[in-house]
Amino acid sequence: xxxxxxxxxxxxxxxxxxxxxxxxxxxxxxxxxxxxxxxxxxxxxxxxxxxxxxxxxxxxxxxxxx
Numbered sequence: 001x002x003x004x005x006x007x008x009x010x011x012x013x014x015x016x017x018x019x020x021x022x023x024x025x026x027x028x029x030x031x032x033x034x035x036x037x038x039x040x041x042x043x044x045x046x047x048x049x050x051x052x053x054x055x056x057x058x059x060x061x062x063x064x065x066x
Contacts, residue, residue: 003044006030009037014044 001016006027015030017023023041031038 005042005044007039007042009039011036 001018002023003014003016004023004027005012005014008031013030015023015026017026020043023043027041028038030036
């Protein structure tokens with residue numbers, strides 16, 4: 001199990017998950033359940049620079065092939 005931190009507009013909390021995908025699923029579920037505004041998830045167990053996932057307000061637009 002790996003440790004993660006979920007950041008919301010209301011605060012943040014630590015939790016454990018088996019994978020990155022599971023961590024995002026849990027963060028989104030608990031944010032929805034507790035009526036919190038999800039910002040991002042970071043892994044705290046991958047060394048000094050944490051990896052993270054977030055829901056972007058302005059997603060990157062795909063470039064069409066020529």
